[in-house]
Amino acid sequence: MKLIHSFLLLTFISLFMACKKSPAEIEDQVIKPVKRNAGVIVGPAVTKTIGTGGGTLQANGVQLVIPAGAVSTPVNFSIQPIENTLTGSSRNAFRLLPEHIQFKKPVIVVFRYEASETAGTAPDLLHLAYQDSTGFFRMVMDTERDEAARTLTAHTTHFSDWTYVESLKIETDRSELIVGEQAHLKLMYHEILLNSLEKDPPIGAYVEYNIRSQIPRIQWKMGAGAGKLKPDGINCLYTAPTALSAVNPELVSVYVPVWNTAKKDYSRQAILTVPLTVMEDEFLVYTMDGIVYKNKSADCTTNECLKMEADNFYINAEMSGGQFILIRLLGDSFGQRSYPYGLDDDQSYMHIGGTEEWDWVTSKTPCPTCELQHSSGG
Template sequence: MKNLFSPLLGIMLSLLLFSCNTDPGTVDPTPKPPTGAVTPIGQPEGNALTATIGPAGGTIKSADNRIQIAIPAGALSTNQTISVQPIGNNCPGGKGQAFRLEPHGITFAKPAFITFQYSEADANGSSPALLRVAYQNDKGTWQMPAVKSIDTTAHTVTVQTSHFSDWGLFQKLFIYPANSFLNPGDNLHLRVFQTVKSEDDDLFVPLPTLVSTKYIEKWSLAGEGTLAHQHNQGDYYAPARIPALNPAAITVFLNISTTIEGKVYKDLRLVTNVFVAPEGISVQINGGEWKTYPGGANINTTHNVVLGQNGTEYASVGWKGTPTGTFRWTKSADVAFNIVKGPLIYQHLYGSEPSVSGGFLKVDNSDETWAVGTFTVEPAGWINTSPPAKMGTASIKGVFRMKRVSQVQ
């Protein structure tokens, strides 16, 4: 699902850097009431679903189950055609698909419940306890009703409403960017932002601003590279070589808690992952030098393939199943690895039997542009078909960072 506001948000965040006080810990002694950001109306993305709901109440969900609207008995006096239209999410800090609930202008005698199902990607760079729901009013401004509940087991955020509008999920605090992909030796600038600053009902949602440093306890890095930070900003410097641990995780620990319906959420932290690898499939054989094979990724619902080429050599991994997950090598081609160096072939099988190699393939396809992953083949089998044919085993590590085929120019 596309977030149509992402390019606008990036521009806004860049502009904010020039307008922020040079001392990010300074607090205005006479703060002004926040005003909501006016954003474009979300454009339709896909087909609307409809249902007839009357005085007895009822429930309607989006086709992907991301949003559910539960209208209680007595909320409506007559039968109404209720529709759920997927739209672009233009809320500041917005994540994932938003929805237009119609008819606009309808009011309920009893509050209806709106529940968003959030994904791991929605919480990236933030925390599930910091996800909120907002609606866009007729002036184009976003407002946040009080959260009724957050269920971190069912991955849902619920609010109540007496009316319909355009609704979206957003992050109250977040680290930007949430996930990144770097070449070895590159660096990345990080910032910690906030939108709303309290939990008042129907609070306007402003453009994100750098969070006050009093809310930041510390920064930490798990993985290779170095991290330099001050207040609400930091810089990550990737190692010069592909690291053994990929991705590196940068965590910002917060000095705040949030209370929702009497439940206190403490130990809040923001995490961003940085995957370090050149574009392509990179392979290391027996602890030697890494070799990279540029190429592309074909991610689909049947057989996913990542294929790269370096001169006359080819490297590939393929798997059947979900685009994201951890997979073990199989005797068939369902989960497979190959390098072809002329007559020399490395694969996920070894011996004359053959036996299936140990190790695994771990893939993350949550990004819209990049397919990334790591793999080990231990032992990998090799065969040299040049007479006289020989075979043996090797230890292989690999990473890949590939653009999806639809993204390749």
């Protein structure tokens, strides 16, 4: 009987050891690819016919490089802006055509991104991604990155719908705060099948970072500024300072273990940083010629340089960009609606000066006897 018991015990241990999996494998079991709709067209296509000698097509920050010999006859290539249906990604997406041709040589797809688009993530966490014919997005793990040129490059033998996505990201409920206010930060990521044998693994859900074995290693830190942090795993509560500091925007960073493809473990570390702008309780923000100007009392040379009356909706400011700006809504009641330029009730008036080149007004009398004129818009 002892021999039988020993045999059964050894058999049970062998079965247990054979079924035991690594933490990464256990966590990957719950990851399922997510099928998403194809994006609708949102803009005109840019097209070009390229023949056997090769060529390039560029539009909207996307470049296609067709090497010589990739096609055997002239082909009409196009870049078509479409809706991005990849959850958790706000990047531009494009339909690259023709879609049903297998190129004889790999063609090159290049996406350019702006520096501001790395806020909350990092350049080495950006990947090109495409949607296959069955509706699944796939992450291009071999994405080539040029941080100086801010480009993402991949080689492919076929076209489809393309975009780019960050594998990890800090999400915040606000990026601008008044002094003393709080912002909630959370670490999010796109699930992919890390142990998949496929070159471009399918993308799963966009969810809270849930790799349980690595959460204790996450570290939140102030990168710059006088704000305070209250870390809690994948979450962090940021409290803005009660007075403006010399550093603005303030920077919050999180250190996260990420998958090391070569070693098949989480020995790599990514540093994600998000900027948080702290403002006083009264401030004015406006955009002129594509440049955003933010004005607060700390920018003032005198106590009178920024005046606002909510009841009369009157703003008079010397802006930090060097401009003088006057905005007034006319009438007795105000709300969130459009106010066309004019000098009657429910209309608005604006005067911008101090540019050293021109003054701009929305209503004027061009000569003493001429009729009053109003700009279009509001």
